[in-house]
Amino acid sequence: MFRKNFETGKERDAQLCVYVEGRRVIDLWGSAEGDETYNGDSLQCVFSSSKAITAMAIASIADQGLINYSNTVASYFPEFSENAKGDVKVEDLLRHESGLANIHTAINPKDLHPQELEKGTVAKIIAKDYQVFPKNTVREYHNLTGGWIMNEIFRRVTPDKITIGSWLRREYHEGHGIDVHMGLTESELARTRPLEAIPTPHAMLHSLIPNAFGAQVEHNIFVFSKILSSFKRRFTETEKRGFAAMFEGVDPGLDPGVLIPEFMNSPDWRLGESPHGNVHASARALAMLAGAMANGGQVEGKQIISPTAWILLHNNPIVREDAYMNGCRTEFTQGGVNMFKDYHDDKFGERVLKSGRHGFTGWMGFGGSIIQWHTELKLGFGYACTFMTWWDMANIKARKLQKEVVVCTKRINEEKIDEKIDENNNVK
Template sequence: MINGTTAAGFEPVQQLFEKQMHSLAEENAQLCIYHCGQKVVDLWYSKADGSIFKPDSLVNVFSSGKSLEAIAIASLVGKGLLSYETRVEDVWPEYRGGGKENTRVADVMRHEAGLANFDTAIDVDDLLPENIKANRLGIVIEKQKQHFRSPEIGRREYHAMTRGWIVNEVFRRVDPAGRTIGEYLAEEISGPLNADVMVGLNAEQLQRVSKITPLSIGRHILASLRPKVLGRRVLHSFLQLMVRLLKILLAVRKGSSKRTPPVREMRGISFFNDNRMRRGETPSANTHASARGLARIAAMMAAGGHLDSVNCLSTPAWQELHKDPMPATMGGLLPTRFTQGGVDQFLPCTDASSQFTKALNEGREGFYGWMGLGGSIFQWHPDAELGFAFVPTSLHLLDFFNERGKLFQEIALECAKRQGTR
């Protein structure tokens, strides 16, 4: 059930893909990689016989979409319509209040806006583009008070869904056409690049979606008890998982962040399979894409903002997006280096680096971008001219750093270095 093509020199990636798909708990997955503007890996897998899962099937990639909203804001910066130093209230006067007055665009992009959670749940219909433009979501954000965890934790706290909502409000107020991020993406990125990447789906696109299937915490832990040599279906052993879970629970206890469900109707991850949710715009957690589509956009980013004859970002916009990566531990736990444009920079580790730093960075040194809950990865490597996308439908929720996909990045980077750049 593995299909696709691999260019000469990248055969080790396909070999690893075949091994992982047959050994780990996977249902469907796509892997696509560009090198020097050319597609060198295009693979997809389905566990089921006669599956309708295709290379252009659309899958929710969750937080991988955060890099798309970063590209949208960068486009405004490149046109001189916005600066990362701009205070949000300067383009959105109603945003002021509740301690939010001095929040810069860069603070929002670095997850330092103090709005990781809202004090009220959003109605799913408020996320439809027409209702976003009617300010139904904006008025909720305007009423929020800035809230940080303890000083020990710091200002950087993961705005898992809220960053995209805030950024969308900023974007539509600054964009001369008043578009949402989903509309901008379709008109200026996905459309020109012929890339299947969408924020907010229409009726035709809904027919192409493959649902996501979370691997339950219990099943994941149970699977981790089996030794790797006996066919363990998850990446990490029971001991590795328990050590990580303990550290995460300790970090959560130190904080005091509010915990209101983000969407009123949501009763778990599976709600993202509801078509009402799929139609709405939550750029930070509800982007639907194929690996082929994401990899084309990643190839464009790896090349400095253009691919083939399509120019998506000016050189100044691209440079500003990647500028000033600031190290900070997110939520007292995750070591990150978010640029002012809102993408993470992955760097080499040292022997003294923490376990989490190594888990996040080793194997993806030199990449920029981010990743999504349970497995998806959307990143680019400018020096090696690599555009990378991994899109699974099985969500391994305890694979906190998307390491099963990171293995493909590591091998692809080695192959690219042997091939050289242009």
């Protein structure tokens, strides 16, 4: 299945890694162009898969008593209380319920570089912003804003006043050899693969081509047209509600197939810290972290997070409709990870989002990446890629692989049980 994605034009460079019961059992990578410099350790931006990694870091300092999810953001970041935001709790932010999904003043990407964060420019913009809630629900997925706010809290409460990016480098990369980075160094820039995307007209053309003939788009023209309309409506509604673009000099209405290579491959994006959007990692790193979460925080003899931090991360999930996701329900915990469960009344969009993911926890990233774990099967799944299928909000390429991994794992578990039972149904 993994190889077929390359053969049919749906993938360029990609990695798949899976842990089961704390052991790495799948470790694949490939390049459609036969690029031998691309390997299992190559880095790529994993977009919102960053949220799950950031959530682990936050759970770790919560375990140390440095923050409490039920406390207000303003109790750690007093200026944040401006414009009637004083009641927003940390858990509201991590559940995407703060009313701050968007922003009214664009951020200069350079102000997100680690050495610039100390100057407080981003903190001032965040402090002066004000809440806008969608109709009918308090939940509206926070693409990047929540990560910027959490980084400011993190920087203020940690004893050495470090950012989340610095913490990840110290605790995960240097401490455990896990290849996750936010705020890349020059050597890491050299290991990072450029992201690729196709513009809308090219994607439209591919939606007319049958999958068997190498279509790069999973959907037919009718479904793809609906997806494009949803994209356009989302940006139009954002403008109507008075929000600014996320970044200075970046047009949010620009064709995603043009915007992704132009901005996301730039040093400004790669060198900065957007904890909910620009972690750069390999699938090996994603799967190792997911494998740890599937085993109570431990993998390969390494305690990635403590048992208490693990509980804090997973506690108090709440199911709500998400305005950003066209009313689909998500089930985010206080720690900021989503629990994927099939409900008896799932509507079509929810089935697309969750098919094959029942029992998983974690999240995924724009264009294709995934970091999710299944505690019952003790399975950690990581996927990373360079070809951004920007129209696919359910990450279908990886979802199909994820679904098959579950089938394989269950089959192996059944075989193990069969081996222990004799013909009289007695345990051997």
